Amino acid sequence: MTEFTLYNLETAPEAAKPLFEESLKAFGMIPNLHAVMAESPALLESYQAAHTLFQQTSFNPDELTVVWQSINVENNCHYCIPAHTAIAEMMGVDSSICESIKNDTPLTNSKLEALRVTTLAMIRQRGVISDEEIQHFFDAGYSNQQLLEIVLGISQKIMSNYTNHLAKTPIDEPFKKYI
Secondary structure, rough: OOOOOOOOOOOOOOOHHHHHHHHHHHOOOOOOOHHHHHHHHHHHHHHHHHHHHOOOOOOOOHHHHHHHHHHHOOHHHHHHHHHHHHHHHHOOOHHHHHHHOOOOOOOOOOOHHHHHHHHHHHHHHHOOOOHHHHHHHOOOOOHHHHHHHHHHHHHHHHHHHHHHHOOOOOOOHHHOOOH
């Protein structure tokens, strides 16, 4: 059984310490996911960069949440589902979006539902989706840009979901109410 360390500012590898400062600025704490990732500062840096870049895409907070949570639920990530529920709340996203995704029920907003369906197709089919699936996505008002931005979201979430599966990352206290 592999055990992972939850690093803090004093115990983290030197290369991870400035990254922890970024975590503190962004979240007011060092999330346990980051504490685990510090074992590999390159992974933590990549994850933080992907997170920042994904937030800079053309997606609004509702759409970011749909992509994140669709991936988290599909990958059954015990840590990221509650963490991104908390993040969604901080971004002002209606809680019904996270609830629908968690319960695998269609979203009431047809554009967001098309995003959810396309994100799931991308994950389940490893990026090989049909022309009909792409056309449905385009008919909802999205473009090639958003298809590629889903790839970025998937890349970010693979880093966190897989890390959490390997490390069995403990859920941070502020996220526990979203379990």
